[in-house]
Amino acid sequence: MFKLTQGWIGVLLVSLAGSVSAMESDEIQCLSASRSGLVDLPFPVDAEPLVSVTERLVIPLPVDEAYDRFKLFPLTQFMTGTEDLAGVARTHPLVGQDYLNTGERRAVCLKNGFGAVEELVDATPPGRFAYRVWAYNVPEAQGIEYADGEFLFKPVEQGTEITWNYSFSLKTDRFPGSFGAFGRWLFSKTFLESTWRGYMQLALHNFESSL
Template sequence: MATVTLSQSRAVPVAVDEAFDRVLAHPLTEIFRRRRLAIPPIKDVRDQQGDWGTVGQTRVIVLADGGTMLETLTSNDRPHSFGYTISEIRGPMKPLVASADGLWTFEPAGTGTRITWAWELTPTTAGRVAMPAFATMWRGYARQALEEIEAILLR
């Protein structure tokens, strides 16, 4: 099944090292606190051992609609990027998405940092039909998350 690549970026007036460290460590429930159409906010994170940042770590993300997904940290190249895989999707997103590989990148942009969040997702067979609509919702969700990150970083 062909994958679908989605990404969204935002420049923030914060140094690359600081942006990376603070985004990696920040609670997902604050970054992803808003719904975007059919994509719910993150309600809770469970089963995380210690501070997030060690490759191979896992945690369960609980969505406000009752769905869950397993996140596994797959890379940590401080201060340039960190990546993860989303699997074991349960709930309303399960019929659409089989899995997703996420990547956050941080690169100098003027006197600040360009933060990019990207997903390479593998849709289910049924999900292929819904991908254009899902992609539009995801881009809005990502834009909201990057707005939250900027507000967090500027506190």
């Protein structure tokens, strides 16, 4: 009788261990949230005004090839990080698998252990690739409501011009957004035009160096 009971206990423990492992693997650790919870996370409502910055890069490739190479370039190799801002360590698909089609969503985990959620809002080859980022848990980003990134691909004489527009919507109940126009100006001067621009420039350099 004891051996039979011991056998059933063993099966039960193995089953429970499997369930715990499944729960652990379902959690996106950098966001301390489950995949299902992040899938159901509401998409941010559009808010104005935005604070924006733009960077450009010209590469010697036709626009179709430039777009195709860009969309397949791993985010971990694109956003490698700077001394001031952590790079991307890994991504986890939430909706879709390849992050190539409008509506697909993924969790982005940074090298500092924090993360955010990103959704593709437009993928129109070979002209536009745009996305929205939100649900930051990075302590320094708690004043950000969401960010919009947009890549535009235009044929030029030298090949393709890539324009990267990046805009932030700031929370109005937290600094610096709570200071209105002055807060947005301060955010632009102390972060967007310096720290974040350098992050973007390095990312574009990483892509250019891969060609």
